[in-house]
Amino acid sequence: MSTVFDFHGAPGTGWSQPEPISTDSGQIPERLRRKKPPNWPRASEPELVRHYTGLSQKTFGIDTGFYPLGSCTMKHNPRVNERIVQMPGIDRIHPLQEASQVQGLLSIYYEMQEMLAICSGMDSVTLQPVAGAQGEFTAIRCIQEYHRSIGERNRDKVIVPDSAHGTNPASASMCGYQIVEIPSASDGRLDLEALKAAVGHDTAAMMITNPSTLGLFETNISEASRIVHEAGGQMYYDGANFNAIIGKTDPGRMGFDAVHYNLHKTFSQPHGGGGPGSGPIGVKDHLSKFLPTPVASRRESIEGDPIGVGDGYCYFWQDVGESSIGKVQQWNGNAGAVVRAWAFYRRYGCELERMSEFAVLNSNYLRNRIMNPDPDVVARIHCMPKEGAHAHLVMHEFTLSLSPVKETNGVTGKDVAKRLLDYGYMSPTLYFPQIVPECLMIEPTETESKEVLDKFAADFHSVLCEDPEIVKSAPHTTPVKRVDEVWAARKLILRHPITDSED
Amino acid sequence: MVDQIPNLGRESEMLEELGLTSMDELFANIPQGVRRVEPLPLPQPQSEEQILEDATRLLGANVHLDSRPSFISAGLARNFVPTMVPMLATRGEFLTSYTPYQPEVSQGILQAMWEFQTMVSELVGLPISNVSMYDASTSAAEAITCAVRVKSKKASQPSSVYISELVPPHRLSVIENYTQGVGIDLHKLPHNENGTLDLDAVSSAAGSCAIYVEQPNALGLLDEGLLGLREVIGETTALIVGVDAVSLGVIEPPGTWGADIVVGEGQPFGIGPTAGGPIYGIFACSKEFLRLMPGRIVGQSIDSEGKTAYTLTLSTREQHIRRHRATSNICSNETLIALMGAMHMALLGPEGLEKLANRVFSATSTTLGAVTSIPGVELVSPDGCFFREFAIRIPGPAKEAIESMDSEGVLGGLNLGTWWGDMSDCLLIGCDEATTEDDISALSNALGKWIEGASK
Numbered sequence: 005m006s007t008v009f010d011f012h013g014a015p016g017t018g019w020s021q022p023e024p025i026s027t028d029s030g031q032i033p034e035r036l037r038r039k040k041p042p043n044w045p046r047a048s049e050p051e052l053v054r055h056y057t058g059l060s061q062k063t064f065g066i067d068t069g070f071y072p073l074g075s076c077t078m079k080h081n082p083r084v085n086e087r088i089v090q091m092p093g094i095d096r097i098h099p100l101q102e103a104s105q106v107q108g109l110l111s112i113y114y115e116m117q118e119m120l121a122i123c124s125g126m127d128s129v130t131l132q133p134v135a136g137a138q139g140e141f142t143a144i145r146c147i148q149e150y151h152r153s154i155g156e157r158n159r160d161k162v163i164v165p166d167s168a169h170g171t172n173p174a175s176a177s178m179c180g181y182q183i184v185e186i187p188s189a190s191d192g193r194l195d196l197e198a199l200k201a202a203v204g205h206d207t208a209a210m211m212i213t214n215p216s217t218l219g220l221f222e223t224n225i226s227e228a229s230r231i232v233h234e235a236g237g238q239m240y241y242d243g244a245n246f247n248a249i250i251g252k253t254d255p256g257r258m259g260f261d262a263v264h265y266n267l268h269k270t271f272s273q274p275h276g277g278g279g280p281g282s283g284p285i286g287v288k289d290h291l292s293k294f295l296p297t298p299v300a301s302r303r304e305s306i307e308g309d310p311i312g313v314g315d316g317y318c319y320f321w322q323d324v325g326e327s328s329i330g331k332v333q334q335w336n337g338n339a340g341a342v343v344r345a346w347a348f349y350r351r352y353g354c355e356l357e358r359m360s361e362f363a364v365l366n367s368n369y370l371r372n373r374i375m376n377p378d379p380d381v382v383a384r385i386h387c388m389p390k391e392g393a394h395a396h397l398v399m400h401e402f403t404l405s406l407s408p409v410k411e412t413n414g415v416t417g418k419d420v421a422k423r424l425l426d427y428g429y430m431s432p433t434l435y436f437p438q439i440v441p442e443c444l445m446i447e448p449t450e451t452e453s454k455e456v457l458d459k460f461a462a463d464f465h466s467v468l469c470e471d472p473e474i475v476k477s478a479p480h481t482t483p484v485k486r487v488d489e490v491w492a493a494r495k496l497i498l499r500h501p502i503t504d505s506e507d
Numbered sequence: 508m509v510d511q512i513p514n515l516g517r518e519s520e521m522l523e524e525l526g527l528t529s530m531d532e533l534f535a536n537i538p539q540g541v542r543r544v545e546p547l548p549l550p551q552p553q554s555e556e557q558i559l560e561d562a563t564r565l566l567g568a569n570v571h572l573d574s575r576p577s578f579i580s581a582g583l584a585r586n587f588v589p590t591m592v593p594m595l596a597t598r599g600e601f602l603t604s605y606t607p608y609q610p611e612v613s614q615g616i617l618q619a620m621w622e623f624q625t626m627v628s629e630l631v632g633l634p635i636s637n638v639s640m641y642d643a644s645t646s647a648a649e650a651i652t653c654a655v656r657v658k659s660k661k662a663s664q665p666s667s668v669y670i671s672e673l674v675p676p677h678r679l680s681v682i683e684n685y686t687q688g689v690g691i692d693l694h695k696l697p698h699n700e701n702g703t704l705d706l707d708a709v710s711s712a713a714g715s716c717a718i719y720v721e722q723p724n725a726l727g728l729l730d731e732g733l734l735g736l737r738e739v740i741g742e743t744t745a746l747i748v749g750v751d752a753v754s755l756g757v758i759e760p761p762g763t764w765g766a767d768i769v770v771g772e773g774q775p776f777g778i779g780p781t782a783g784g785p786i787y788g789i790f791a792c793s794k795e796f797l798r799l800m801p802g803r804i805v806g807q808s809i810d811s812e813g814k815t816a817y818t819l820t821l822s823t824r825e826q827h828i829r830r831h832r833a834t835s836n837i838c839s840n841e842t843l844i845a846l847m848g849a850m851h852m853a854l855l856g857p858e859g860l861e862k863l864a865n866r867v868f869s870a871t872s873t874t875l876g877a878v879t880s881i882p883g884v885e886l887v888s889p890d891g892c893f894f895r896e897f898a899i900r901i902p903g904p905a906k907e908a909i910e911s912m913d914s915e916g917v918l919g920g921l922n923l924g925t926w927w928g929d930m931s932d933c934l935l936i937g938c939d940e941a942t943t944e945d946d947i948s949a950l951s952n953a954l955g956k957w958i959e960g961a962s963k
Contacts, residue, residue: 007618008853009622011853016856018854018856018858019855024862024865024870025942026873033892036758037757038757038758038759041857041860041861042860043629044629044630044853044860045853045856047856052591052853053595055853056596056850057598059614059615060600060601061615062614062615062618063600063604064613065602066604067599067600067603082555084555088562091567092571093566093567093571094566095778096571096573096585096779097780098577098579098581098583098918099783100579100921101918105569105918106570108567109566109782112566134642135641135838136838137838138645141836145684145688148688170829171827171838174826176831177832177833180687180689221537225541226538251543253534253541257541257542275604275606276604276846277613277620278840279839280785280842313564330683331681332645332684334675334681335642335783336784337784338785339781339782339784341785350553351553352509352511353550354552358509358515359509359511361518364534365521365522365530365533368533369521369525372524397525397533430609450512451512451513453514454521479612482611483614484610484810484814485810485812486810486811487610487611487809487810487818488811489808492806492818496797496806496820497807498621498806498807499624499634499635500622500625
């Protein structure tokens, strides 16, 4: 297979640049001078355009096909957002420019802080954290400083349900907390008795997402908040599943003290092969003074103020003050993601709840289609999966357990996931949450049509009807066949050896 | 009217199949006590045309760096990004894919990241690179926690890490947040009068888990003395070096002088300063740190027919498997920006990189020469060799100088008083490949004019 290191143009004939403005470079002391150049490829633009176009064609994105990856909210990314972030007013801006030079950017930051606070029922928002996990870390740091500020330094435990995302315990652990994992109840929901047994004078916080990773709304969430608060702990809302509830309820009403938002899930920042993300957090008033610094703020314009954006306000960076935890990213977060998310939210405005309505409708519709095949199809299916959790209705995502199928003919969740690739789909999230055996987690999002959902359900049934050997050896039509992950971990070939280099 | 929902207007037929009559019934599981009934107090939905109009107006109100002579850097670069880079990286397949958990349909992005790892490895002189951290500061912070995990058992100062005092305060703040809860004591390493690291003081760091220094340092100084650090600290202490990635086109990479982990801002390769993000952090290390390092790694493998393939590997370090015992909480990273970086690096090639570094170096030297010839201007680290940035002391408050230069249409650098209180009469001046002779004249004139006025 060819790589970028197979390009061997003549030295110095690639992409051209202007000459240096002087020949002062002779001043670098000999000892500091690089002796051997890096073995980078020598390639021309025409070669590289074809190389990377070829690589893109071996990459599956939302633009390629249905991407029902549970917990990741793989919705369509509107293209105007990409056009906007190419503007020099964002791409060619330095984060340390004076506020008078970035009034437009500050106004967008301010509007986003306000919008996120409104949608979540929080009092203050920072846009600095650059990923969901960093948002979790930031919020737990704020909670940690809050407890220290009131002299409660003995609180060294954070409670997470066993269905939580792995980032929750990892983030709390990085702040120095011990993790107390509590088991889910038999219906997959939060077990209040287990929670009561877990809380105590050493509880710093509970981290939970609602709806849960099973796609179930935690109906006793208010009671859970009461239990944790009574023990002196804080309630943290993992916003990974925020797409399910906007305009219908919010973490503030449920009793949460802090929340993170995933702008790359709910607000369509493209996932870009794994990032960038953006993980702003919102907090109630008592945690505001611990937020990272600075946040966008504004006051009414007075004479002598810089020319603003024409709304009568002067925008500025507000230092959060002495209690602030400082910085979690060295600048003001992923501004490009904030601007994209702003453009996305403006598309919905006061109708953001339509987004959640259709996300939940699509999820329930697809679940119903999958679990209730037509009778002629039922007759051909070897074995049906079962629900990951028993519930009349789910929220924006749902889980299936392939355990019965595995027991019947040895076809695992992974096999089904790989076979779906042959049908032109991205696989659902596999083997998560871990409490559902042979789990497939499916989240269709609101940007898929009924026809796509119907077709996916039909194709899913086709897989269940197929010769198990075909499914077990899938995929068959992808650029490579099933990849040996154990081989990769054993050989650890983590870079090109560049043995055929001309140097 | 919203326009991103294909099923809008067709909800009743879908609800009917579910035996429901209204959208509200879908949310019946939300207890009444926490239901929101009032509409969100937000503006009316906008069309693409209206959004674009507002974005153009608001972002157009910003003063962008290319619109005037600009000398502000502080760890970010006003770089030139080849047109090919954003055009190819925003191809829908790259742009809209998620973390490549299914390698069979993700070979393209996986191979691109494996190539990225190779180019970073070559650049810094270490064998292993991950596929990116959030930025230079989180790379530095997680390099420190990683080094402590690896080194603390054999260290005579098992909880100590020493950091150069010439690390920018916003980066130091990130490091403090990442290290405060896990029992790491940070100590500062002082500097000599001329701005170089005090190597005598460094000897006290021998036996600690790690030291963290930057080359160039926060004031742009290239410190030859760092090449002898390994000898001073011995083998049991990790040497972590933060770099200006472009400088490695002309400067000896830290991997060749004993660094265990090299971190830095990847942004100069791939994307504009973009108001501070998304950018990406470089993280490269030696084999000793591999199994306890943070972030995603791509490895070469084979498929079931023996054909070369790529896949994420060593995932057992990561949060989705190891949970609270993971080496980091990082999940989303900056892959798309790292992809842009890979494209930019590949387009430059070895000679292009050297030329780019020489352009930045000569712009720095030329600007330094012009500015320090203004009466009243003093170089903070005299006799030094500088890359991209240098600090000057001026006869008066830097804040006023910046404001005065701004009124002359020049972004004249950073007021160092915002970083360190005792440097409120100092400016940090940043240069780049796009700095022109005209820019330098404009800066010299504007600064000279203010100094003349201030001394009257």
